Amino acid sequence: MNLKNSATAGTYESNDCIVTVKKSEGITIEIDSVVKEQFGKQIEKVALETLSSLNISNIHVYIKDKGALDYTIIARIKTAIKRLGV
Amino acid sequence: MRKSLLFIPANHPGMLQNVDIFDADGIIFDLEDGVALTEKDAAMDLLASFFKHFHLKNIEKIVRINEINDLDLIMCEQIDTVCLPKADTDVLKLLDKKLSTLEKKYRLTHKIQVIALIETPESILNALSIAKQPRVNGLLLGAEDLSTYLGVRRTLEGKEIEFARNMVIYAAKSMGIDAIDTPFTDTNDIDGLNKDIEYAKQLGMNAKACIHPNQIESVNHLFRPSQEDILFAQKILLAKEQADREGLGAFSVDGKMVDKPIIDRALQIIKASKE
Numbered sequence: 001m002n003l004k005n006s007a008t009a010g011t012y013e014s015n016d017c018i019v020t021v022k023k024s025e026g027i028t029i030e031i032d033s034v035v036k037e038q039f040g041k042q043i044e045k046v047a048l049e050t051l052s053s054l055n056i057s058n059i060h061v062y063i064k065d066k067g068a069l070d071y072t073i074i075a076r077i078k079t080a081i082k083r084l085g086v
Numbered sequence: 087m088r089k090s091l092l093f094i095p096a097n098h099p100g101m102l103q104n105v106d107i108f109d110a111d112g113i114i115f116d117l118e119d120g121v122a123l124t125e126k127d128a129a130m131d132l133l134a135s136f137f138k139h140f141h142l143k144n145i146e147k148i149v150r151i152n153e154i155n156d157l158d159l160i161m162c163e164q165i166d167t168v169c170l171p172k173a174d175t176d177v178l179k180l181l182d183k184k185l186s187t188l189e190k191k192y193r194l195t196h197k198i199q200v201i202a203l204i205e206t207p208e209s210i211l212n213a214l215s216i217a218k219q220p221r222v223n224g225l226l227l228g229a230e231d232l233s234t235y236l237g238v239r240r241t242l243e244g245k246e247i248e249f250a251r252n253m254v255i256y257a258a259k260s261m262g263i264d265a266i267d268t269p270f271t272d273t274n275d276i277d278g279l280n281k282d283i284e285y286a287k288q289l290g291m292n293a294k295a296c297i298h299p300n301q302i303e304s305v306n307h308l309f310r311p312s313q314e315d316i317l318f319a320q321k322i323l324l325a326k327e328q329a330d331r332e333g334l335g336a337f338s339v340d341g342k343m344v345d346k347p348i349i350d351r352a353l354q355i356i357k358a359s360k361e
Contacts, residue, residue: 009128009131010128011097013098013099013100014100015099015100015103016099016100068099069099069103069139070139071099071103071132071135071136071138071139071140072099072132072135074135075128075131075132075134075135075136076128076131076132078131078135079127079128079131079132082127082131083127
């Protein structure tokens with residue numbers, strides 16, 4: 001498997017998000033969203049649950065949200081993680 | 087029978103989560119040509135996640151795959167039908183085996199059907215063999231790829247695909263399955279679309295793929311029987327009832343003899359008008 005330092009998935013289109021993942025110590029999640037005040041906690045919860053389901057414990061996740069629903073955030077994180085090769 | 091099938095690129099969340107507002111009979115979630123080569127992995131993850139979170143009812147959910155192994159990543163209870171590009175009999179046999187394995191693995195409660203995409207000169211000539219393969223319940227003509235193989239330019243009149251249309255129709259109808267016409271690619275030309283549908287319907291197509299939601303209304307409307315056809319069919323069936331009561335074997339309507347094919351056609355029209 002091709003190991004990279006970072007990987008990205010998603011688009012800047014409405015209803016989507018760009019997820020960038022980097023290897024890191026522990027889990028850190030950074031969210032950039034116009035609806036962060038209303039939905040930031042939910043986005044973080046979805047991200048943590050997705051990482052847990054993938055048994056990932058050392059990663060930095062940056063989510064640039066463009067109004068993505070949970071299923072999109074989950075999918076983009078999964079793709080980015082696979083592309084990272086961990 | 088199907089009338090309208092709408093293609094949606096599977097890597098587009100904004101389109102995916104709104105599919106149930108469209109009045110199509112089915113949605114073709116496209117993992118093939120509608121998705122960039124570099125985004126196939128993302129499209130499969132997104133579609134799998136979409137199916138897990140959205141439970142669509144009263145609409146056929148069709149997935150156009152790139153290759154049979156795509157199914158390992160996306161198979162789930164929600165999928166009704168697989169659309170196989172560049173279908174041939176050998177790959178359809180492999181697909182049947184693969185689907186049987188996955189149906190058992192995921193304990194699906196229904197049998198997955200297959201729409202075979204007919205888009206090469208060879209598959210046109212083998213259309214009947216393709217229509218006879220297990221699970222195939224529709225043949226979809228892919229005229230754009232076919233035109234490239236033939237080295238011809240697509241025209242509004244469609245003379246260049248008339249043979250292909252006829253082959254698909256005769257193969258499909260001989261097996262009692264759907265003959266699904268190729269999409270009309272100019273999404274701004276509704277008059278052209280309407281003429282294309284009328285012509286395809288006249289040849290024997292019973293459905294058409296759409297590449298834009300604004301095509302669905304025309305396809306649904308024009309593939310439904312006309313009011314005139316329905317009234318005539320009702321007249322035939324009423325006359326048949328009366329003939330049966332009177333013990334008559336043969337009867338006429340509007341001065342024309344009515345026999346079994348005409349009665350069968352009337353029943354088809356009434357059935358289609360209720361779908």
